[in-house]
Amino acid sequence: MFDAVRNNKKIVQIFLALITLPFAFFGVESYVRSVGSGDDVATIGDIKVTQQQFQQALREQQERLRAQMGQVDPKLLDTPEARKAIIDDLVDQRLLMLEAGKKRMFASDEAIRRTIGGIDAFKVDGRFSTERYEAALRAQGMTPAGFEAQLRQDLTLQQLAGAVGQSGLMARTVAERVLALQTEKREVMEYRLPLDAYLDKVKLAGDAAKKFYDENGKQFELPEQARVEYVVLSMETIGAQLAVTEAEIKSWYDGHKERFQQPEERRASHILVASEKLGKDKAKAKAEDLLKEIRKNPASFSDLAKKNSDDPGSASKGGDLGFFGKGMMVKPFEEAAYALKESEISGIVESDFGFHIIKLTGVHAAKEKPLADVKAEIEVELKKAAASRKFAEAAESFSNIVYEQPDSLKPAAEKFKLTVKQSEWIGRQPNPANGPLGNEKLLAALFSDDSVKSKRNTEAVEIAQNTLVAARLVEYKPAALQAFEGVQGSIETLLKRKEAQALAVQDGEARLESLKKGEDKLAWGAPKSVSRLDARLIPPVAVATVFKMDAGKLPAYAGVELPGSGFTLFKLSRLEAGAKLDDARQQAMLRQLGQLSAQEDVQVYLAALRNRYKVEINQAALEAK
Known part of the structure; x- marks a missing residue:
């Protein structure tokens, strides 16, 4: 049992979720006292979710996405759907904590120890390492006490949510019916009406292309572009220029021997x-x-x-x-x-x-690790500490130089031993493929009116933690509308295909009506046997339609538009039970069904809690920038 707990992958997932927790808990006090004002984004009974807490959660979600995906456009989270999802998550956390408190649910110290001891990220050579544990937390700006408090809350919430999810039962007959539907085989035939077959029937009006061009000018506008030179000052570049002596390593080792005691x-x-x-x-x-x-x-x-x-x-x-x-x-x-x-x-x-x-x-x-075994670790740590100090000093000087000598980046590059790099043509819109130049704030500075006119250095912009970039325009192309003659052919092709698609759909729907009346004279394709587990033989967009066809009376017919490709008719001619699943796959599917059922139970439970605690969301405050 202990071994199973220590090797449980779900425990690792808990740690990863906590380390990059997108929606942080705000301390026990926020669950038990009222804060905020009329700007609160939500209330749960007497408890408030303040605008400040919401904005903090929003920033943390942005940081989490940035860590996973690199440069991320903040506008991705600046939508009603994304903001609503964040506030719903904050509300759900508070609801569960309130209910867990009422039920006196609490994760024990023993559970905390077992969980932490089982996390692979904290192990060295398969064994829990206090040094690795503390270093991993430091890298995320956390302390052991803070992490363990978060872990305790998370485990407490899991106890409650798990108890709710595991309390529901799925009827055996329902599970068997769902499995039968998954393996059920349907024999279908296709009759395709390809878009290309209708192109010759399309007759565009003489001015159709010009009219489309005039009404949709933005589509044919070449965005402004620039070639840029830039320099990057980071803690890594500072660290690479530093050296640590053997004497410094030995001195640090002698002064911190308690860290290298292996119990x-x-x-x-x-x-x-x-x-x-x-x-x-x-x-x-x-x-x-x-x-x-x-x-x-x-x-x-x-x-x-x-x-x-x-x-x-x-x-x-x-x-x-x-x-x-x-x-x-x-x-x-x-x-x-x-x-x-x-x-x-x-x-x-x-x-x-x-x-x-x-x-x-x-x-x-118990033994002490010899200096030879930890020398590389100490060297990295000393370099990192020195680089952190040096970067803090260099950042201010770097910012001053690019501002005070605005006509060139060379003085800053020479002082800090950096390389002045040049880009290809880039646009105003953030693009992660542009590396340091994909930062929205930096691009706004580069494409500002002042920058375009003067071609002076931008201010030093922090594009990531401990990373500054300054840049200047080398060459600039303003936005320009492409000439009609240059895009006329592509517009005509677009309009013809659009009309041909409409003709294919119109013809397909007419044929479908005839088929439903019993008038079947089509040259159908070869029969294909498909199931919900394996529907690769039919277009993905048609899968849902094919499995919704009424098999009560065969043959049955249906039609599906294939966007940009035409229309397809389907004929369902036969239905048969699929092969029995092997035990392993059957058990896997039953577990998936159980998980889906548990998730649904938890959602129903949360909905009930929302009613009980009178949750209200202030839509106006939520939409405030």
């Missing part, structure tokens, strides 16, 4: 008899019987663990749990394991999981 670790195997499976008395009796057998024949421990242990993660390995340090196991287990000598077998040890028999199989004594 004692122990390796154990165990046999677990779970209380919940047999009941406490029977479980204890079974554990005592197993212990008697082991006392008679200690070599049988591994075989008995494989046959009798209720810990699925370790039973197959003869009960082996690997090496672990203090704080990674539940307290009774840890105390017993650390009291044993190597190869010694414990008595019966009771924990929340049941009854354990523990065999100590190895000990890594």
